[in-house]
Amino acid sequence: MRLAASDVILVGVEGLRSRPARALLSALGVAIGIATMVAVVGISASSRADLLDQLDRLGTGLLRVAPGDTVFGGAARLPKTATRMVRAVEAVESVASTGLTGVPAYRTGHIPQARTAGLLVQAATADLLGTLKTPLRRGLWLNAATERQRAVVLGGLAAGRLGAGPGDQVWIGGQWWTVVGVLDNSTLAPEIDRSVLIGFPAAERYLAFDGHPTTIYTRAADEHVVGVRDVLARTVSPEHPEEVKVSRPSDALAARAAATDAFTGVLLGVGAVALLVGGVGVANTMVISVLERRREIGLRRALGATRGQVRTQFLTESLLLSCLGGAAGAGCGAAVTLGFAVWRDLHAVIPLWALGGGLAATLLVGAVAGIFPAMRAARLPPTLALATA
């Protein structure tokens, strides 16, 4: 005589309800394991999706050229002609350069010299924003007129540090300069975030800047970027190509996206250990439960339960316990992911495979933890079970 599925569940729930505190505590163990795993996967998937999204948006075609060290150990300089030479390279789509002036910027003239707030005043060419794909947050970018005047555009971080926006004045090289624009974050060139940007002509005229670029940014189509990278050093400095450092800023993003995988692996392991401990807790609860409920087992046998039905009952309890924990854990893990996404301004991504995997792990834990206690319960002779009065 088979029991209806609803009766199997009902009897299982009844068994757990008779010792609610113990049931909750052992479910908690599974919950912690599943929550850890879902949160780890969710957080890393969200960060990864965001990084890949940025990569998609910013492309992988940007190359950054900077002077390295000379063979004598001194700092190399890029030739003034470098920008023009790069522009001539085949497959290059755009080129921009910046030059460090070495002059600090202040909000007022009264701030002591030491407090430069780590801001770089840099000369920049007109096509910098297009090459970096850095959006303008407010105001205007430098144009043919303002690059000759005492006009500045602030990087996102620099604007915050100086507390200045379009229309404000900043103090550079003993003179007031007018802020005309503020940039958004420059993901591929974080140094721009900390920069106070002015035109090359203005830098040379007001700050005695020597006109040598210190960084060249160039963008090629994604499929040509490797070829362009190979010729850049020789193009920029035909005599001393070894003194030129060429890098691909998107590599860092890609590396971070890849690193989330390794990180996820380690933390998933931690979650798995937590789940294992939770499973041991469930098994322990079930073993004790079988020992304590010998009379109930005997009674059920007297009422007509088969061995299989007793086994099913305890296995059901074990599965219910772990599923209770698994559901709570998946909920908590999803909530943590959501919280993280809100905090870091990302789209929350909880992969279906993580939830499916969590469910499978939960069922596996419940089954493995429950099978041996359930078999023991089924093997108990009914007379012995009833004899323990």
Place this chain on the structure above:
Amino acid sequence: MIELIGAEKTYPGGVRALRGVDLRVAAGELVAIVGPSGSGKSTMLHLIGTLDRPSAGTVRIAGHDVAGLDDAGLAELRARHIGFVFQSFHLSEHLSALGNVADGLLYAGVRRGERTRRAAEALRRVGLGHRLDHRPGQLSGGEKQRVAVARAIVGEPALLLADEPTGNLDSAAGAEVLAILRRLHGDGTTVAVITHDNEVAAAAPRRIRLRDGRIV
């Protein structure tokens, strides 16, 4: 209804609890099983109730030879034809009287709503129609045993087995329980009851006396 032929039971460890018992109980009989402690009364009742198998000999219950049935077959026999009442009630503290009695039908393939309906009816039959929602903790000993009797008879078994059902009760409560058993016997149920109470035994139409695993 009950037929034991040369039934033996030797427990692991070598205790010979039953030594060749022959017994026939016809349908509708009420028998009292008496004998000193350790004489094998419970062991015999367990064999009759198919909770255990004999070490040797034949046990036939309601026409079924126990040796010919597997675990599922025996379970079905218990679910459909046999009701048990134990000295220590064996009620679930977490269920109401109604829930405890309804569980008596759980393994007989009766649907939930029907189980509850028949459980209420069985409780009324033992005079507890007003205690349906009480938990065992809220009932007296006599009431608990009546709940256990209701659970045993809710499936309307042909055979009711009781192992010292009044052993934990005062005489008034015990008398009530015995009156219920006698009424069931009057309705046609075969009843076998183990008892220490000489008065109860004397009142039964038939007595089976055990000593050292033999019927005397």
